[in-house]
Amino acid sequence: MAKTTKKSGGAKRIAKGDRERIAKKDPAKKPAKKLAKKAQPKALKVAKKRGVRITAEALVQRPPPPLAIGASSAVLDRLWAVVDGRRHADPEVSHSARLLSRGTAKVAQKFGEEAVECLIEATLGNPDGVVAESADVLYHLLVLWVDAGIRPEEVWMELQRREGISGIAEKASRVRQLPMAVGLKTSKIP
Numbered sequence: 747m748a749k750t751t752k753k754s755g756g757a758k759r760i761a762k763g764d765r766e767r768i769a770k771k772d773p774a775k776k777p778a779k780k781l782a783k784k785a786q787p788k789a790l791k792v793a794k795k796r797g798v799r800i801t802a803e804a805l806v807q808r809p810p811p812p813l814a815i816g817a818s819s820a821v822l823d824r825l826w827a828v829v830d831g832r833r834h835a836d837p838e839v840s841h842s843a844r845l846l847s848r849g850t851a852k853v854a855q856k857f858g859e860e861a862v863e864c865l866i867e868a869t870l871g872n873p874d875g876v877v878a879e880s881a882d883v884l885y886h887l888l889v890l891w892v893d894a895g896i897r898p899e900e901v902w903m904e905l906q907r908r909e910g911i912s913g914i915a916e917k918a919s920r921v922r923q924l925p926m927a928v929g930l931k932t933s934k935i936p
Contacts, residue, residue, distance in 0.1 A: 826888045826898045833892060845889050853893045857886040 828842070835843040845853055860882040867875030891898065908916055 822884065822888065823898050825885065826891065829885075829888050829892045842889060842892075845886075846893055850893055853886075853890050857883070857890050860886045 832840040832842040833846055837844040837847045845856060860879060864876060864879035864883050867879050888898075891901070
């Protein structure tokens with residue numbers, strides 16, 4: 747067993763002789779210093795400046811929990827999966843289940859309320875409020891999708907289809923299609 751000594755901040759180090767002994771026993775296990783230089787050169791440099799020794803165990807990257815991966819749009823897919831999974835949960839325990847159990851009209855109403863609150867924060871010039879209300883809007887939009895049976899991939903594909911198309915041209919094409927779709931023989935709205 748390798749000797750370890752405690753350093754400030756709770757970090758452990760492996761004695762130099764032990765690192766070499768571990769590497770000789772199992773060639774796949776390289777000394778911590780070599781592994782650190784290869785795997786995380788910046789982390790090693792910072793640690794060296796602070797006088798902290800890095801062990802091989804400290805460099806092993808563990809996958810983060812599903813909802814802690816970091817700030818990215820993937821959180822929407824994960825949140826949708828959570829809301830979808832709560833569709834049949836106990837409404838006394840889950841807010842999503844409670845909203846979904848109240849029906850489409852209530853789900854749509856809540857989405858509208860959150861959108862209005864976001865607009866109010868924007869008109870007040872409150873960026874922090876817009877961020878907070880935007881998160882609420884996105885959550886309630888995902889609840890609306892779950893209620894309607896819409897998967898996020900469907901929306902992502904539609905956005906991808908529109909990518910590179912002028913917003914003005916795309917909107918104009920929808921306006922022309924609407925009268926035709928309802929049976930009018932003109933592309934102009936009366």
